[in-house]
Amino acid sequence: SQQGEEDPQALSIQEGENATMNCSYKTSINNLQWYRQNSGRGLVHLILIRSNEREKHSGRLRVTLDTSKKSSSLLITASRAADTASYFCATVPTGANSKLTFGKGITLSVRP
Amino acid sequence: EAQVTQNPRYLITVTGKKLTVTCSQNMNHEYMSWYRQDPGLGLRQIYYSMNVEVTDKGDVPEGYKVSRKEKRNFPLILESPSPNQTSLYFCASRGSGSYEQYFGPGTRLTVT
Numbered sequence: 001s002q003q004g005e006e007d008p009q010a011l012s013i014q015e016g017e018n019a020t021m022n023c024s025y026k027t028s029i030n031n032l033q034w035y036r037q038n039s040g041r042g043l044v045h046l047i048l049i050r051s052n053e054r055e056k057h058s059g060r061l062r063v064t065l066d067t068s069k070k071s072s073s074l075l076i077t078a079s080r081a082a083d084t085a086s087y088f089c090a091t092v093p094t095g096a097n098s099k100l101t102f103g104k105g106i107t108l109s110v111r112p
Numbered sequence: 113e114a115q116v117t118q119n120p121r122y123l124i125t126v127t128g129k130k131l132t133v134t135c136s137q138n139m140n141h142e143y144m145s146w147y148r149q150d151p152g153l154g155l156r157q158i159y160y161s162m163n164v165e166v167t168d169k170g171d172v173p174e175g176y177k178v179s180r181k182e183k184r185n186f187p188l189i190l191e192s193p194s195p196n197q198t199s200l201y202f203c204a205s206r207g208s209g210s211y212e213q214y215f216g217p218g219t220r221l222t223v224t
């Protein structure tokens with residue numbers, strides 16, 4: 001079953017702009033992760049935020065988590081053409097540490 | 113180099129002809145998983161394994177088998193493939209001390 005639902009489904013921005021992607025989920029979670037996938041290739045882990053954290057940074061990435069709203073956002077600042085990819089949020093449910101449930105993904109296009 | 117490898121990368125087969133997709137990781141990870149990715153559906157977990165000889169069903173296990181006889185290998189077996197198993201398949205692994213998953217490059221399977 002799908003746990004995360006990303007929004008928007010597709011996003012097109014100009015290089016240098018910021019990109020904000022949102023994810024909503026349905027059940028209690030242990031943590032939420034964001035992954036990137038370049039066309040047809042394997043996913044790459046970007047960042048993880050635990051249920052007791054509200055914000056986390058990694059380079060140009062900033063992720064927030066609101067457990068009361070069951071939502072997360074990923075912000076990519078100063079975007080580059082190389083950021084063009086699909087982005088997925090994925091959740092580990094509370095008490096089910098072996099499961100990682102993905103959303104359907106967001107397609108980000110960064111125009112040079 | 114730390115990596116997850118899958119073979120074959122591309123496979124075209126016919127309905128009912130048994131096939132195996134191999135997955136191997138060189139990071140001594142305990143957890144391994146198989147996912148399928150379909151347009152509009154994101155990634156869905158097929159099976160996962162928490163360690164040697166310990167496997168469990170994911171969200172879409174029907175029509176698939178797995179085994180975990182060695183820590184590094186986690187093959188996916190399709191005993192009697194059908195056209196609805198045409199998909200892009202990913203193997204992933206993670207260590208017991210982390211939730212970050214490492215993905216293989218993917219296997220594109222077509223069943224005619």
